Amino acid sequence: MSVSVFAPASIGNVSIGFDVLGLAVQPVDGSLLGDVVSVELAQQDELSVIGDFADKLPSSPADNIVWHCLKLFNQALINTGQKVKPVKLILDKKMPVGSGLGSSACSVVAGLQALNAFYDDFFAKDVMLKMMGQMEAQISGSLHYDNVAPCYLGGLQLMIADPEIITRTLPVFEDCFYVMAYPGIEVSTKAAREVLPTEYSRCDVIQYGQTLAGFVDACYRQDKQQAFGQFTDVVAEPYRENLLPGFSDAKAYLYQQNCLAVGISGSGPTLFAVTDDQSVANAAASWLKEHYLKTNLGFVHVCKADNKGARCL
Ligand SMILES: Nc1ncnc2c1ncn2[C@@H]1O[C@H](COP(=O)(O)OP(=O)(O)OP(=O)(O)O)[C@@H](O)[C@H]1O
Numbered sequence: 001m002s003v004s005v006f007a008p009a010s011i012g013n014v015s016i017g018f019d020v021l022g023l024a025v026q027p028v029d030g031s032l033l034g035d036v037v038s039v040e041l042a043q044q045d046e047l048s049v050i051g052d053f054a055d056k057l058p059s060s061p062a063d064n065i066v067w068h069c070l071k072l073f074n075q076a077l078i079n080t081g082q083k084v085k086p087v088k089l090i091l092d093k094k095m096p097v098g099s100g101l102g103s104s105a106c107s108v109v110a111g112l113q114a115l116n117a118f119y120d121d122f123f124a125k126d127v128m129l130k131m132m133g134q135m136e137a138q139i140s141g142s143l144h145y146d147n148v149a150p151c152y153l154g155g156l157q158l159m160i161a162d163p164e165i166i167t168r169t170l171p172v173f174e175d176c177f178y179v180m181a182y183p184g185i186e187v188s189t190k191a192a193r194e195v196l197p198t199e200y201s202r203c204d205v206i207q208y209g210q211t212l213a214g215f216v217d218a219c220y221r222q223d224k225q226q227a228f229g230q231f232t233d234v235v236a237e238p239y240r241e242n243l244l245p246g247f248s249d250a251k252a253y254l255y256q257q258n259c260l261a262v263g264i265s266g267s268g269p270t271l272f273a274v275t276d277d278q279s280v281a282n283a284a285a286s287w288l289k290e291h292y293l294k295t296n297l298g299f300v301h302v303c304k305a306d307n308k309g310a311r312c313l
């Protein structure tokens with residue numbers, strides 16, 4: 001019996017919600033923007049890695065985060081008195097590493113959910129999400145759920161302070177398009193966190209809280225003007241934009257083309273642009289392909305919110 005799970009790309013932070021907001025996205029053309037992990041019974045544990053970005057991962061399977069997911073999952077089974085079965089894992093690495101698209105989260109979520117599906121969904125969602133957070137923290141050096149939560153649960157996720165609840169699902173703007181432009185260069189999450197200040201001014205703290213609270217209120221009232229009208233990131237973008245060649249010029253151009261909002265996806269270098277007009281989305285995608293991509297590994301997708309999250313194929 002073999003199980004395959006797909007886990008979608010996500011926009012961490014969503015600009016105005018550093019470490020607190022995350023949105024899962026899917027290309028409108030139906031292509032799979034995310035990772036896939038398959039699990040089947042085997043003589044012994046093994047991991048093989050295929051896919052467009054397999055060569056960008058550590059050469060030893062033992063250094064792959066999916067292997068660490070298997071070890072964590074098996075220990076959790078043992079701790080609950082369950083019998084562990086030897087399995088073969090296949091990771092189809094479709095997501096670029098260090099992209100800002102939640103690439104490691106895709107592997108973590110697909111890996112752990114595939115294992116849980118193989119064991120007939122033995123663990124509850126809250127246990128699964130905590131294991132996903134633990135793996136994401138291991139790989140990026142600090143605990144943040146803003147990629148794994150939307151990747152696993154789908155939609156727009158708001159991380160709350162209660163460690164037993166972790167996240168709440170917010171209403172999305174179903175008519176909005178999210179144009180995702182990955183330039184083809186790598187920016188590590190760890191490095192992008194190290195450039196951030198350790199302290200912020202009172203003014204920045206108030207602006208962060210006000211903008212985030214205003215965005216959440218706007219989601220519930222489906223008020224796009226309020227949601228995107230004051231879309232200024234004071235926590236990360238001012239310190240990360242110089243890691244992203246061409247980001248500032250692209251942002252200025254896309255706002256002139258009537259995009260509702262433009263920001264850094266996660267820790268970058270992927271840029272995202274929001275619009276509720278498909279012709280604006282398509283024009284932005286064409287421009288970004290021409291002007292924002294830096295290598296032949298780069299790509300642009302016109303996406304919408306992915307409300308399903310991780311799912312069996
Ligand atoms: N399956 C995997 N997927 C992604 N990264 C992996 C995986 N296994 C191990 N790694 C390593 O983990 C690190 C991931 O780094 P980082 O968190 O910056 O990138 P990312 O999560 O892939 O990108 P992002 O979250 O910005 O989309 C890299 O050094 C990578 O080699």
Ligand SMILES: N[C@@H](CCO)C(=O)O
Pocket residue numbers: 012013018019020100102144146147189192193236265266267
């Ligand atoms: N929220 C984290 C990871 C997002 O992918 C950061 O910006 O560092």
